[in-house]
Amino acid sequence: MKVYTVGQVNRYLSGLIDQDYLLQRIFIKGEISNCKYHSMGHIYFSLKDESGSMPCVMFKGNQAAGLTFRLEDGQAVVIEGQIRIYEKDTRINLYAKKIRLDGDGAGKLHVLYEQLKQKLFEEGLFDFEKKKEIPKYPKKVGIVTASTGAAIQDICNIARRRNPYVELVLYPAKVQGEGAAATIARGIRTLDGMGMDTIIIGRGGGSIEDLWAFNEEIVARAIYEAKTPVISGTGHETDNTIADYAADLRAPTPSAAAELAIPDVMSTLRKLQDMRDMLDRHLQGRLEVLRTQLAGYRARLEHKGPEGRLKDQKLRLEQIQRQMQERIRQKLELTERRAKETGDALRLAMQRKYELTAQRAALLAERLHGLSPTAKLVGGFGYFTKEGQPVRSISELRTDDVIRITLHDGKRDAKILP
Numbered sequence: 001m002k003v004y005t006v007g008q009v010n011r012y013l014s015g016l017i018d019q020d021y022l023l024q025r026i027f028i029k030g031e032i033s034n035c036k037y038h039s040m041g042h043i044y045f046s047l048k049d050e051s052g053s054m055p056c057v058m059f060k061g062n063q064a065a066g067l068t069f070r071l072e073d074g075q076a077v078v079i080e081g082q083i084r085i086y087e088k089d090t091r092i093n094l095y096a097k098k099i100r101l102d103g104d105g106a107g108k109l110h111v112l113y114e115q116l117k118q119k120l121f122e123e124g125l126f127d128f129e130k131k132k133e134i135p136k137y138p139k140k141v142g143i144v145t146a147s148t149g150a151a152i153q154d155i156c157n158i159a160r161r162r163n164p165y166v167e168l169v170l171y172p173a174k175v176q177g178e179g180a181a182a183t184i185a186r187g188i189r190t191l192d193g194m195g196m197d198t199i200i201i202g203r204g205g206g207s208i209e210d211l212w213a214f215n216e217e218i219v220a221r222a223i224y225e226a227k228t229p230v231i232s233g234t235g236h237e238t239d240n241t242i243a244d245y246a247a248d249l250r251a252p253t254p255s256a257a258a259e260l261a262i263p264d265v266m267s268t269l270r271k272l273q274d275m276r277d278m279l280d281r282h283l284q285g286r287l288e289v290l291r292t293q294l295a296g297y298r299a300r301l302e303h304k305g306p307e308g309r310l311k312d313q314k315l316r317l318e319q320i321q322r323q324m325q326e327r328i329r330q331k332l333e334l335t336e337r338r339a340k341e342t343g344d345a346l347r348l349a350m351q352r353k354y355e356l357t358a359q360r361a362a363l364l365a366e367r368l369h370g371l372s373p374t375a376k377l378v379g380g381f382g383y384f385t386k387e388g389q390p391v392r393s394i395s396e397l398r399t400d401d402v403i404r405i406t407l408h409d410g411k412r413d414a415k416i417l418p
Contacts, residue, residue, distance in 0.1 A: 010087040017092070023083035028054070028094065029102050032075045033207040043071055046207075047079060047094060056081075058096040066098035073208040074110030076102040109208050113215055116242055120217070125224045131248045132229040134260065135197045140167045141261050142191030142228070144184055144201040147172035151203050151233075151254035158258040163265035169196065174213075175203040181216035188222040188230065198261045199226065201243060202233035202254040214241040223247055233257025382407040 004012075017023055030047040037043055041060030046053045056079065058067065066080075081096040120126060141159070145151045152170060159166055171187035174180040184201060191199050201223070203211070213219065214234045223230045223246040232247035233254040244250040251257035384391040385404045391397060401416045 006090075007087070010085065010090050013090070014085045014087055017083060017085050020083075025080065026083060026094075027078060027080050029076070029078045030054075032071055032073055032077055033209075035071050035073050043067075045071065045073075047077070054094050055091060056094040056096055058099065062097050066096065069101065071099065072110065074113065076110075078102050109212060109215075113208070113242070116215065116217055116220075117245065120220055120242065120246065125220055126245045130224075134229050134231065134249055137263060137265075138166060138197030138261065140169060140194075140196050142169045142171065142194065142196035142199040144171045144173050144187035144191065144199065145203055145254065146175045149175070149203060154253075154255040155200065155258040158255055159262050161266065162259070162262050165265070166262055169194065176206070176210055176213060180213035181219050184213055185216075185218045185222035188219070188226055192226040192228045196228045199228050199230045200233060200254070200257045200261055201230060201247070202251070202257055203235070204254065205236035211235050211241055214243040216242070219243050220246040231257045231261050 028047060030049045030053075033046045033048050033053065035043065035045040041063075043058045043063070045056050045058075047056050048054070058071075071077075077099050078101075079094060079096045080098040081094050083092060084095055085092050124130065143152060143155055145155075147170060156168065159168055169191060171191055173183040173187045175184065188199060188201065201214070201219075203214075205211075208215075211234060214232070220242045223232070223243060229248045230246075231249045231251055232241070232243045233251035233256055234241045234243055236253060249260060251260050383406050385406070386396065386401060391403060397403065397416050399416055399418045403414055403416065405412050405414050
């Protein structure tokens, strides 16, 4: 048993289709659905009829010669092209080379759409000057959409994120099929009578048939007659419905409609909190600067005021007293040191002077002793006095005169003999 890979099978099928002459140039008619213009210039769409649909693509290079009008959903067309298989996902595609409108009454929805749009335009339902202003800060927002669709979930999620305080009121409407337009119109009128600030209508994307309820005249007139501003968010960004033209504001999707209806209060609150925190930090910093300045001014005022001056004078007086005491102490120490040095020098000088004087006195005493009469008497000499006067000559003596003889060890009187 031989086992094949997916790629081998896809290449085999692709070869079978490429070898089929009928599929190399084929003409197919049907109705355009899910038409999308890619940013690269290619057009992707489906071609359908009552029995089924087929994915199609028309590359940018074929459009100049093969397409003379803008391709839109609901158009009945005849396509000349080639059937090939896209091996990556085993999908059979019709690669269109030429597309022309089918003139056999097909594309009825597209024709009805254009006719109704023109009629309502001429009646003034789309006039911009009649559009109502959307409230900036709504408290109650009404929603007309299916209760089980993705649209209501997206709207609730966005509302919860942007402003959880807004009250959402849902009117569960049928948004596709028979009777859908009537329930949408009834939902608009009901919510309009409940005092809503804003009404959102819409649903997710789809073909022109899926969105047809929003192309009905009854819905357009209900929007126009409502006193409450209406935002239409129907389909995808490339989809346009009659309700979009009649609404006071058109949004590309239900999610975008919710963002237009409900302001981002939470983001604003966060910004305000950030601004408050920044302002608090700024004020705190400013207060610190002012406190520092105030402390400086207080210090300067205290310094320049009477109390400050008195304190300065007291400090200066204490400083002067300390300086004077220090100087007196230094002067006293210097005086004491000098006095001690002077006393020591004086004592030394006196000692030297005394010794010198003693030496001189001893010399003088010795000299005086040498000159003293008594000193000469030791060697047998003596001196004589008469009546207290020294006898200098023998002629001064007379017989019987009494004289006093002084020797070195005493005195005696004597009488002069003849």
